[in-house]
Every structure is written in structure tokens, then in C-alpha cells.
Amino acid sequence: MPDTALPPDGWIGRPMPRAATRRLIEGRGRYTDDNAAKGELHAAFLRSPFPHAAFGITGRDAARALPGVRAVLTAEDLAPFCRSWRTESRAFPGLVSPEQGPLARERAVYQGEPVALVLAASRAIAEDALELVEVEWDELPAVTDPAKALDAASPSTHQGLTSNLAWRTEFGGGDVEAAFASAALVVEERFTFTRHTGVPLESRSVLATYDPAAEALEVRMSHQIPHQMQVHLADLLDLPMGRVRVIAGDVGGGFGIKMHVYPDEVAICAASRLTGRPVRYVCDRIEALMADIHAREHVMQARMAVDAEGRILAFDADDIQGLGAYSIYPRSSTVEAMSVLRTVGAPYHFGAYRARLRCALQNKVPTGQYRSVGHPIGCATTERLMDLAAAARGEDPLEFRRRNFLPEAMMPWTNPAGGRMAELSHTATLAEFERLLDLPGLRAEIAAMRARGRCVGLGFSAVVEYTASGPGAYGPAHVPVAAMDTVVVTLEPTGDVVARASVAEIGQGIQQGIVQVVADAVGVPPSHVTIHTGDTASAPHGGGAWASRGAGVGGEAAWGAGRKLRAEILKTAAALLQSAPEALDLRGGQVVDANGTPRMALADLASTVFFRGHELPGGVQPQFTATHQFRREEDVFLTTNGLQASLVEVDPDTGIVTPLRHWVVGDCGRLLNPLLVEEQVRGGVVQGIGEALLEACRYDPGNGQFLTGTLADYLLPMADNACDITVGHVETPYSGSALGAKGAGEAGTCGAPAAVLNAVNDALASRGARVSELPITPTVILRALGTLEASE
Amino acid sequence: MELPDEPTADIALTLNGEAIRARVPLRQNLVDWLRHGAGLTGSHVGCEHGVCGACHVQVDGVVVRGCLMLAVQADGAAVETIEGATSSGRIRALQDAFFNRAALQCGFCTPGMLLQAAELLERNPDPSRAEIREALSGNYCRCTGYHAIVDAVQAAAASLRA
Numbered sequence: 001m002p003d004t005a006l007p008p009d010g011w012i013g014r015p016m017p018r019a020a021t022r023r024l025i026e027g028r029g030r031y032t033d034d035n036a037a038k039g040e041l042h043a044a045f046l047r048s049p050f051p052h053a054a055f056g057i058t059g060r061d062a063a064r065a066l067p068g069v070r071a072v073l074t075a076e077d078l079a080p081f082c083r084s085w086r087t088e089s090r091a092f093p094g095l096v097s098p099e100q101g102p103l104a105r106e107r108a109v110y111q112g113e114p115v116a117l118v119l120a121a122s123r124a125i126a127e128d129a130l131e132l133v134e135v136e137w138d139e140l141p142a143v144t145d146p147a148k149a150l151d152a153a154s155p156s157t158h159q160g161l162t163s164n165l166a167w168r169t170e171f172g173g174g175d176v177e178a179a180f181a182s183a184a185l186v187v188e189e190r191f192t193f194t195r196h197t198g199v200p201l202e203s204r205s206v207l208a209t210y211d212p213a214a215e216a217l218e219v220r221m222s223h224q225i226p227h228q229m230q231v232h233l234a235d236l237l238d239l240p241m242g243r244v245r246v247i248a249g250d251v252g253g254g255f256g257i258k259m260h261v262y263p264d265e266v267a268i269c270a271a272s273r274l275t276g277r278p279v280r281y282v283c284d285r286i287e288a289l290m291a292d293i294h295a296r297e298h299v300m301q302a303r304m305a306v307d308a309e310g311r312i313l314a315f316d317a318d319d320i321q322g323l324g325a326y327s328i329y330p331r332s333s334t335v336e337a338m339s340v341l342r343t344v345g346a347p348y349h350f351g352a353y354r355a356r357l358r359c360a361l362q363n364k365v366p367t368g369q370y371r372s373v374g375h376p377i378g379c380a381t382t383e384r385l386m387d388l389a390a391a392a393r394g395e396d397p398l399e400f401r402r403r404n405f406l407p408e409a410m411m412p413w414t415n416p417a418g419g420r421m422a423e424l425s426h427t428a429t430l431a432e433f434e435r436l437l438d439l440p441g442l443r444a445e446i447a448a449m450r451a452r453g454r455c456v457g458l459g460f461s462a463v464v465e466y467t468a469s470g471p472g473a474y475g476p477a478h479v480p481v482a483a484m485d486t487v488v489v490t491l492e493p494t495g496d497v498v499a500r501a502s503v504a505e506i507g508q509g510i511q512q513g514i515v516q517v518v519a520d521a522v523g524v525p526p527s528h529v530t531i532h533t534g535d536t537a538s539a540p541h542g543g544g545a546w547a548s549r550g551a552g553v554g555g556e557a558a559w560g561a562g563r564k565l566r567a568e569i570l571k572t573a574a575a576l577l578q579s580a581p582e583a584l585d586l587r588g589g590q591v592v593d594a595n596g597t598p599r600m601a602l603a604d605l606a607s608t609v610f611f612r613g614h615e616l617p618g619g620v621q622p623q624f625t626a627t628h629q630f631r632r633e634e635d636v637f638l639t640t641n642g643l644q645a646s647l648v649e650v651d652p653d654t655g656i657v658t659p660l661r662h663w664v665v666g667d668c669g670r671l672l673n674p675l676l677v678e679e680q681v682r683g684g685v686v687q688g689i690g691e692a693l694l695e696a697c698r699y700d701p702g703n704g705q706f707l708t709g710t711l712a713d714y715l716l717p718m719a720d721n722a723c724d725i726t727v728g729h730v731e732t733p734y735s736g737s738a739l740g741a742k743g744a745g746e747a748g749t750c751g752a753p754a755a756v757l758n759a760v761n762d763a764l765a766s767r768g769a770r771v772s773e774l775p776i777t778p779t780v781i782l783r784a785l786g787t788l789e790a791s792e
Numbered sequence: 793m794e795l796p797d798e799p800t801a802d803i804a805l806t807l808n809g810e811a812i813r814a815r816v817p818l819r820q821n822l823v824d825w826l827r828h829g830a831g832l833t834g835s836h837v838g839c840e841h842g843v844c845g846a847c848h849v850q851v852d853g854v855v856v857r858g859c860l861m862l863a864v865q866a867d868g869a870a871v872e873t874i875e876g877a878t879s880s881g882r883i884r885a886l887q888d889a890f891f892n893r894a895a896l897q898c899g900f901c902t903p904g905m906l907l908q909a910a911e912l913l914e915r916n917p918d919p920s921r922a923e924i925r926e927a928l929s930g931n932y933c934r935c936t937g938y939h940a941i942v943d944a945v946q947a948a949a950a951s952l953r954a
Contacts, residue, residue, distance in 0.1 A: 017891050024899025025887045027834020027874030031900065034833035067796030121796065124819065201838045201846055201900040201934055252836070252900030253934050285839040507898030507935050679894045679940050686937030711843035711932070719938040720929035724921070748937075 007587075010520035012739070015675035018512040019526075020505070029250040032205035032222045037278035040207070041070050043271065044126035045264055045281075046116035046133055047291065048108030051142035051363035051704035052157070055108060057116055059134030068121035069129045073271060075105040075115075082270035083236045085261070087327040091477035092334045096166045096361065097327035098158050102267035107140075107159055109325040110365045111706050112290035114264050117271060119279060142363040142704030146322035147299050149360040157325055157361040164361040166323050167334050171341075173416035174352025179314035183305035187388040192773040193377050195297040195322065196695035198370050199716060202252020203283040204292065206265045208272040216243040219269060224254040224506050225544030230536045231480055232261050232330065233269055248534040254506040255687070256370040257292050259546050261329045264291070286709040293368030294697050295336060297322030298377050302344070304385040305352075310393055312404050314352035315345045315417075317381065323359045324366035330479055333367045334359050336374040339466070342417050343378025343750075346464035347426060347641065348404040353416035363704055369546065371687060372746035375465055376753045383461040383754035384772065387761065397758070398439075401462055402430060424464065424641040425667045425732045433643040433665040436728045446647070450766075455650045456660070457765070459758025463642040463666070463751035467743020468552030472636035483549075484631035485542035487557040489518055489565045491624040493610040495589055495603030497524055497565070499531045502542020503554030508745050509676035510550035514558045516672055517739065521562025522569070523586030524602065540627070548743025551672050552638050552734070553630060559738045560628030572622040573605055576615075638734055638742040642666035644685070646755035650763045652785060655778030657693050657760055658721070662752070665728040669742035677744045678727045684748020685725050690717040691749070692756035693775050803867035808832075808876025816863040823847035823858030825866075826873060834874035834903050838932065845931030848904035849873050855911045874903035883910045886948040895944035897935030905931045909945045917953055921946065 006012060023029060048055070060072040071077075084101040104115045116133055120126035141155035148154055149164040157164050180186060206221040217239060223229055226246040234241040251258065264281065272279040283292070299320045305313040321337040341355040390400035405426035406413060412422035442458070449456045474481035488500045499518050505511045511531045519526040532538045542557070543549055570581040573591045577584070577599055584599065585592050591600040608615055609622050616622075645663040650656075664681050671677050694715040698707040708714040733740025753774055760776050769784040782788040799818045804811070807830060816825050821840075826832045826849065838846030840859045847858035850872040877883045886906050889895070896902040905928060912919055912927040919927065924945045925938065933941065 017894055021891055021894070021896055021899060024896055024902055025890050025906065026878045027832075027903045029834075029899050031833075031836070033837070034827075036828075068798075122798075124817070125796070125798075199934060200898070201844060201932060202836070202898065203838075251898060253898040255934065282837075285841065507896075509894070509897065675894050679897065679936055682937040682939045683897065683935045684937070687934065710841055711839050712841070716932055716934075717937075718929045718932060719925040719941065722925075722938045724942075725937060725939050 007520050011516040011526050012520050012672055014516065014673065016512060016516065016526065016673055018509045018676060020511055031202050031250045031252050032207060032220050033282045035207055035220055037207060037209055040278035040280050041119040041275065042121070042123040042126050043268055043279050043281040044118050044123060044130055045114040046130045047287065048104065048111055048113045048115055050108065050137060050139045051111045052140040053108050054106060054138040054140060055115060056136045057133065058136050063118060063129040063132040066125065066129045066132060068125040069118060071119045071275060072129065072133060073117040075101055075103040077274065078102050078267060078270045081237065081273045082266060083238065085236060085329055087329045087332050089332045089477040089479050092167050092332055094167065095327055095332065095334065096161065100263060100326055100329065102263045102270055109158055110363055112287065112365055114267060117267055119271060119275065144362055144364065144699050144701060144704045146297060146320050146360040146362060149362050150320065150358055157363050166327060166359040166361045168358045170354065170356050171418065172353040172355050174314065176314050176316055176352045176354040179352040180305045180316065183313055184308035185306040185389060185392055186303055187385050187392060188303035189384055189388065189772050191300040191302065191381055193296050193298040193300070194775060195294040195367070195697040196691055197289065197292050197294045197697055198255035198257035200253030200255055200257055203285065203288040204258060204262065204265065205282040206268045207278060207280045208269040209278040210272040210276060212276045214243070215239065217269060217273065218245045218247070220247045220249065221265060222251050222258055223248045224251070224259040224504050224546060226504065226534055226536050227482060227502055227541050227544060236266055237269060237273060245537045248504060251506040254545060256368065256373065256546070260293055260368050285711065289709050289714055290706050291365055293328055293370065294324065294365055295367050295370035296377055297367060298340060300377065300381050302381045302385060304389060306389050310395065310400060310403055312348050312350040314350055316354045317341055317344050318356040321357065321359045322362050322364065322367065324362055324364050326366045328366045328368035331369060331474065331481065335369060336367060339374025340377040342419050342466070343375045344382050344417060345415065346378070346419055347406065347462040349406045349410065350416065355417065364699060371684065372465065372749040375750040376688060376691060379461060379463060379750050380754040380757050380774065384757055387758045397460055401460070419466065420635065421464070421639055422635065423732055423734060424639060425730050426641055429641055429643055429665050429667055429730045432728050432730050436665060436726060437645055437663055455652055455763050457648055457650070457759040457761065457763025459646045459755045459762050461644045461751040461754035461758065463644065463747055465640045465743065465747050465750050466637035467548040467640055468638045469547040469549065470632040470636050482541055482543045483553065484629055485554040485557040486540040486627065486629045487554065487561040488539065488625060488627045489522065489561045491565060491569065491606050493607050495528065495601065495606045497522055497529045499529060499558060500539040501531060501533050501554055501558065502539045502544065503533055503550045504545040505533050506545045508545065508550065508680055509673065510554060512676060513551055513672040514554060517555050517558040518562045521559045522566045524589045528589055548745040551741035552743055553632065555672060555739050555741050556737050557628045557630040560630055561626045564626035564628060565624065568623050568626065569602065569605065572609060572620060573600055575617050575620045576600070576605065576608065632736070634736050638669070640666065640668050640742045640747060642747050642751060644751040644755040646752070646759040648756060648759040648763060650760060650781060652767070655781035657776055657781065659689050659723040659756065661723055662725045664725065664748060665730060666747050667730040667732050668744035668747065669731065670733040670740035671729060671731060672741055674729065680745045681727050681748040682725045684746060685752045686717045686722045688749045688752025689722060689756060691774060692753040696775050801864045803864055805866050805868065806870040808872055818864060820863045821859050822849065822861045822863050822866055825863035826858065832873050832875050836900050836903065838900070843932065845904045845908065846901055848907045850907055855907050874907065877907060877910065885951050886910055886945065889944040889948035889951070893940050893944040893947060895936060895940040901931055901933045905933065905941060913949055913952065918949055
């Protein structure tokens with residue numbers, strides 16, 4: 001393990017703005033579509049207009065004849081240049097997910113599935129040509145509703161499959177039947193969670209350039225995990241890894257949308273290989289809403305058993321996941337459902353658990369990992385049951401939670417869901433939360449609003465997140481996912497330090513965090529550290545941006561590399577100064593002695609080594625490039641905890657819910673940069689508010705047509721329907737690493753839907769109404785109030 | 793780029809203070825021409841149907857959606873993009889406030905957000921939080937949750953009033 005001496009007055013923990021945003025505020029960002037290649041072709045996809053159809057492409061001549069069109073390609077054309085793939089995982093034995101290719105062949109199984117590709121001199125001409133491709137469509141019955149999909153009488157999502165069950169499992173521990181039989185109180189609810197999607201403002205984009213002479217592929221793309229794409233593109237296009245370079249420059253948001261292998265992106269790479277020309281493609285918004293991964297379509301039946309003293313005995317959860325037409329490649333959509341069921345009950349102590357899961361194939365776009373994967377569903381389920389139990393007992397909801405939090409003294413503890421709970425700070429977090437909210441004052445404020453006839457409600461949620469996945473997450477499943485990271489640090493002749501890291505910057509600010517870590521590890525100011533990420537030719541292999549892993553995993557690699565470089569610098573300085581490395585230190589870019597007296601500027605040392613090596617004593621061979629690769633050996637996940645509160649107002653006439661205020665206290669271990677962590681939390685909360693109140697991917701229940709293909713139909717939180725968010729911290733560094741950082745980027749999204757759901761129910765309670773469906777649209781509210789019939 | 797069979801028109805406009813002549817496809821929207829014809833990639837394309845605000849540019853002193861206007865409609869107009877607003881220095885206070893307050897993450901919405909915020913501060917030098925939220929309600933930001941953006945606009949307004 002690298003040495004763990006964080007400098008007492010260091011840069012880690014300082015709320016520094018992110019240096020790289022200077023470029024972005026001046027419009028100098030370079031996102032994928034800001035790059036053009038000489039001789040490039042523009043691509044447009046013909047996508048299935050039906051959720052399920054057999055098809056034949058019967059005529060391409062008219063499209064090909066359009067001036068400016070270079071090629072009209074089908075699955076058969078791309079097959080020689082690209083393998084097909086199938087999602088498999090030893091974690092999900094028996095998973096049913098058929099073979100896929102870059103373009104559909106003969107049968108389309110979701111609306112928006114790419115079936116043909118036009119390459120032309122401009123995107124506009126390519127789109128013109130799409131209209132001239134002759135296709136015979138034979139529409140087939142579509143499977144949409146996840147529960148009905150599992151009926152024996154349901155049509156099949158895929159030809160040749162007799163069932164739409166993609167995978168099922170049961171797991172848990174303890175005696176659930178006995179717990180419910182002996183319970184003083186059982187609360188139960190059926191929850192409906194509607195599909196939604198990530199909507200990064202920059203849609204998925206790719207510029208692929210295949211060089212036939214070098215037999216090498218260079219791909220610029222808007223992606224969270226360039227190294228993962230390098231692995232899969234090399235595999236699918238049968239190229240050596242070293243001849244595939246993936247570059248993710250500035251990335252306009254990810255949120256999990258940009259961590260998968262999409263057929264259209266693979267098709268662009270194959271098309272560049274076929275033509276020997278650069279090919280550029282940018283998803284437009286309707287394509288993004290229709291064919292980016294969706295997430296979180298679940299029907300959850302859940303109950304909780306409580307004893308006479310108000311202690312939780314058991315949870316029993318039965319979940320149906322709407323998986324989509326395929327299990328997403330390569331990680332599998334089932335990961336989301338397992339995350340849902342592993343999150344149930346996570347903040348609390350309980351003795352027994354039973355989880356049942358069925359994952360349903362549907363003629364809808366595949367679902368996949370989306371910010372705070374699965375957690376918001378498990379959290380909302382748990383926290384709503386907590387409120388129902390507290391209400392049934394006539395008890396304050398925070399008091400009920402306080403009694404049931406997993407006591408610090410019991411940790412580490414593996415709960416009956418199989419979740420290993422370690423180093424959580426429920427007690428301290430609750431104390432900070434109560435201080436931040438000023439509950440007596442807030443309750444008086446709410447009472448005053450209610451006295452004036454306003455329908456307001458306050459809701460809480462407790463959060464435990466599994467973050468910074470280690471090798472034990474995907475490794476045993478034999479899914480090729482790097483849970484490690486690499487950082488290379490180099491001392492330049494000027495005394496500047498350059499870091500190259502396998503973590504990826506997608507706006508979350510991890511570059512700034514890594515710079516602060518390297519600055520402290522080496523002993524230079526952050527202004528002397530430059531970082532490069534997002535290019536497989538720059539940094540060796542590593543994990544990229546997912547699972548809130550940048551600080552907890554990438555940060556450790558940066559610390560290790562920085563300490564190695566520092567040791568080498570001090571060793572060299574000692575040789576030059578006729579001192580001992582232990583007697584020297586490196587602070588602020590100066591080699592100093594034990595009294596802090598400067599002995600040599602790092603810039604002088606560096607220029608001596610690089611330019612006047614003849615001055616070095618014999619036998620001194622400074623190694624001013626240091627690499628550290630970090631994988632965590634203990635703890636498959638780093639658990640984090642927090643509490644959220646939501647204050648909402650319901651308009652009983654219109655059914656509109658307005659979030660008024662939101663509070664968060666979180667413990668993500670060591671804060672590398674509190675300013676950036678707080679904005680991760682706030683952004684995550686509003687994403688969760690969108691999930692709770694607005695966002696839904698809707699399909700016609702009859703013909704399965706996608707209904708929310710514009711941002712006028714798919715509603716997002718905007719500045720005027722979001723609220724101010726107060727954020728507090730508790731800091732419990734993870735004891736198993738040098739920095740002690742855990743994951744921070746997704747906790748806001750994890751807990752916000754639950755808090756809003758509870759707040760709305762608190763507001764509706766006085767009217768005898770209750771809701772258990774997300775998003776809580778005006779229709780949901782008006783049905784709950786009886787203003788609308790259930791069928792309306 | 794001149795394209796086969798693509799009907800075009802000649803336009804003359806002032807772009808970031810410079811007189812420009814260009815031949816543009818009739819069907820090309822303003823933001824696509826700015827990005828790919830004029831090479832000014834600071835304006836972004838987010839939805840192409842007038843909801844997200846990523847394409848905001850100023851035309852004759854008014855902030856407009858660059859995706860809802862054709863390039864040919866800019867004939868005779870004065871167009872200013874984030875590049876022009878940056879080099880003129882007129883949005884410097886907002887840019888500094890956005891930087892210091894971490895009021896951006898991925899930065900894709902930021903050019904449009906800044907231009908819209910600048911327009912607000914021109915007509916209202918001391919806006920309330922609710923007024924800022926209302927003025928920016930046509931600019932989608934997935935990353936920040938808007939709170940820091942509202943803070944930054946308030947901070948910029950205060951520094952401009954000082």
C-alpha cells in the first residue's frame with residue numbers, strides 16, 4: 001500500500017473550481033461533433049418505425065442515385081467487417097438475450113432499432129436518401145407491458161422464443177415466513193416505476209476513421225469509458241487492441257447513457273472500415289429519446305414486517321423488470337434489477353429478506369445502467385414502506401428510522417440481501433441532518449402554510465449506495481469490465497507535472513479532483529499539474545466513468561503514482577544535495593529540508609536531470625515517469641450513506657406538484673473537493689426530482705408506438721420547476737485506502753425520488769389519498785384524489 | 793460545403809462584429825451554419841426543436857433559438873455567438889461567476905445559458921432567484937440542477953452593480 005500521509009495543509013479537500021471549465025464558459029469546448037475529418041461522410045440511420053416487424057429492404061437504387069450519396073448499407077453489407085454479439089454473464093446463468101448485430105436483419109424488435117445506414121456528403125442528404133430506401137414492413141404484435149409480457153398468452157418479443165422471461169432469480173436470507181407470521185405490523189405497497197432515460201444534452205456522437213493502410217481505427221466518440229470501447233471495437237472488428245484508439249474529448253454529460261456498446265456506434269466504425277473514409281454520426285434528439293438506453297421500468301410488490309417495539313423484522317420484495325428487447329451489452333440490464341433488490345432495506349437492520357425477480361423481454365429499446373443504477377427504486381420502495389409503518393404506528397417518520405438504522409457498532413455487517421455494510425455514519429448523519437433542517441422551525445412553517453390552505457408535505461429518505469465497484473462486481477461474471485485504474489505521472493523539465501489517467505471526465509469534475517490529489521502526493525501546487533483523460537493512446541487501461549468510481553479508485557491510482565514520483569524526486573535531490581531522502585521534503589514545488597528551508601527548486605532539479613545530466617553523480621538514473629495501477633482487494637463496493645428531505649406543494653385542482661425545497665446530508669468518505677461534490681449532489685437531486693415528477697418514456701399500450709420522442713413530450717426539470725437544495729456533509733474516510741474517498745456522484749439521484757414520493761404522500765394524507773407510482777404526474781394525483789377515474 | 797443539388801442563397805451579415813458573405817443551403821438552420829459553415833462551434837445543438845436552449849445566439853440584440861431560424865433569415869442581421877460575446881468582454885462577469893461557483897459541469901448548455909442570463913441582467917440588474925429561474929426556464933441543464941447557476945447569476949449581478 002502506498003504511504004498515506006496526507007499533508008495537513010494540502011489541496012485535497014479544498015473547494016476549488018474546476019480549471020478546465022474556463023474553456024467551456026468561453027465556448028471553446030471540443031465535443032465530438034466539433035471535430036471534422038477531411039473527406040468525411042455523414043451517416044443517417046433508417047430505424048424501425050414499428051416496435052416489432054419483419055422487414056425486407058427491397059430497393060436501394062433510388063437512394064443510391066441521389067447526388068451526394070456514397071452508400072446505402074444493410075446488415076449483410078456490414079457483416080464481413082463486424083462480428084455480432086450476445087450479452088452473457090456468469091452472474092446471470094441462463095440469461096435470454098439473442099444475438100445482435102450493428103444493423104437488424106429481417107426482423108426489428110424495438111422501435112428505433114437501426115435497420116439500414118446511408119452515407120452521404122451531408123447529414124441532410126443522407127436523411128433525404130433514407131426516404132428513398134424501399135422497405136417492406138410486416139408489423140407484428142408488440143410486447144410492451146412488463147407484467148403482461150410474462151403471461152403465457154403474450155406474443156413473443158423475439159421470433160422463436162416461447163417465453164418473454166429473460167431471467168429470474170430468488171435470493172435472501174433468514175426466515176421470512178416466520179418474521180411475517182410473528183409481526184405486530186405488516187405494511188405493503190405495489191409500486192409502478194415508469195421507464196425514463198438520461199437525456200445528456202450532448203447526444204451520443206461518433207466520428208470513426210479507419211486507415212486501411214495502417215489497418216487502424218481511430219474513433220472520437222462521446223463516451224464515458226473509452227478503454228471499454230477500445231476492447232469491444234477491437235473484438236467486434238477483429239483488430240489488435242493497439243490499433244484501435246478511442247478518444248472521448250469533452251463529453252456533454254453521460255449519466256450512464258454513454259457507457260454501453262450501441263449498435264449504431266459499432267455500425268459507424270464498421271462503415272468506416274468498409275469505405276476507408278471517416279464517418280461522422282450524431283444522434284438527433286428523437287433518436288436519442290427512442291434508442292438511447294432507457295431505465296427503471298419496474299413493477300414492485302413489497303412488504304415489510306415490524307415487531308411491537310417498532311423494529312424491522314423482514315422485507316419481502318417481488319420485482320418485475322421491463323428489460324427491453326435485449327439485455328444491454330456488455331454489462332446486462334439485469335444488473336439494474338439486482339441493484340434494486342440489493343438496495344431494499346439497505347440503511348437498516350433487519351433479520352430476514354426474500355427477493356424475487358423476473359426480467360421481462362419487451363419490444364422496447366433495451367434498458368441499462370443509468371445514474372445510481374437501480375438504487376432509486378430500492379430506496380423509494382424501502383422508504384415508502386418506512387413511512388407507511390411509521391404512520392401505522394402513529395410515530396414520527398424520523399424517529400422510526402432512527403430506531404432502525406444499522407448501528408455503527410454492528411458494522412461491518414452483511415445484511416440478508418447480501419449487502420456488506422461498512423463504515424456508515426447513520427447516527428452522525430442524522431444529527432447533522434436535524435441541525436441542517438431545523439425541524440421544529442420547519443414544522444411550524446409547514447403548519448402555517450397548511451393553516452392558509454396550502455397542500456404541502458415533507459418527506460424523508462435514507463440512502464445507502466453501493467459505489468466504486470471493485471473487481472468482485474463484474475470479474476466473477478466474466479464480463480470484461482476494468483474495475484481498476486491507471487495513472488501515469490511525469491515530471492517535465494520545467495518542474496511541471498503531467499498526469500495521464502484512465503478515469504474519464506464527463507463533467508463531474510474528476511480531473512480537478514485528480515489534480516488536487518497529484519499536487520498533494522508530489523508536493524507541487526495544482527497550477528503546476530496538467531491532466532489528460534479520455535484518450536486510450538494517452539493513458540493505459542482503466543475503468544472510466546461509472547459507479548461513482550473516479551475518486552475512490554482513480555484517486556488511489558493518482559495518489560500512488562504521485563507518491564512514487566515524489567520518492568524518486570527526493571532520491572535524486574538527495575544525491576545532488578549530498579543529503580538523505582528522509583531528510584528532505586517536497587512542498588509547493590521546492591525541495592526543503594527538515595526545517596522547511598528551501599534547498600532546491602523542483603524546476604532546477606528537473607532541468608538538471610533532463611538537460612544537464614552530466615552533472616548527476618554516477619549511478620543516479622532518475623525515473624521521472626511513475627505509474628500506479630490500483631485495484632481494491634477488499635470490499636466489492638464502498639457503501640455510502642445519507643439522508644434527504646423534500647418539501648413539496650400539491651395543487652389539488654391541477655394535480656401539479658411543485659418542489660419547494662430539498663435538503664441532503666451525505667457521507668461519501670473523504671471529500672477531495674467539496675465544491676464539486678456539492679454540485680454533483682445538487683444535480684443528482686434534480687435528476688431524481690425529474691424521475692419523481694416528470695420524466696417518462698411512454699408507449700401506446702395497444703400498438704406499442706413510442707409516444708415521447710420530443711422534449712415537449714418527455715418532460716425534464718428546468719430552472720423554474722426545480723428548487724434550491726441545501727447540502728451538508730459528514731466525512732467518514734474509508735479506512736481501506738490512502739485517501740479514504742468513496743463515491744459521491746450518484747447519491748443525490750438515489751434518494752430524491754423517495755423523498756419526493758414521501759413528501760407528496762404527506763401532503764395528500766390529510767385528504768385520504770395516497771400514491772405509489774412514479775412519475776407522480778398531475779394525472780396520478782387527480783386519480784388519487786378521485787377527481788379522475790382510474791381509466792381516465 | 794457546397795453540396796450536389798442543394799439549393800442555396802447568398803447572405804450578408806455581421807457575425808461577431810465582422811462583415812461576412814456566405815452561400816448557405818436554403819434549408820440549413822442558423823446554428824448548423826454557424827457551427828459547420830462558419831466554424832463557430834461554441835453554439836451547440838441539443839434538441840433541434842426549440843426546447844433546450846443549447847443553440848442560443850443573439851440576433852439583432854435579441855437571444856434566439858439558433859435551431860428555429862434558418863441561416864438565410866440572418867441575411868442583413870447582426871449575429872453574436874458565445875465566441876463574440878467572450879471576445880467583446882460583455883459577459884465576463886457572468887463567466888467569472890459561473891467559473892467560481894462551479895455553475896457548469898459538462899458545459900454543453902453553458903454558452904446558451906450565459907447569453908440568456910446576460911439578456912436578463914441587461915433588463916433587470918437585480919433579479920430575484922425566482923426571476924432568474926423564470927428567465928432561464930428555456931435552457932435545459934442536466935448536470936447542475938440549476939441552483940449553482942442561479943447563485944452565479946446573482947453573484948454576477950451583484951458584481952456588476954458594485
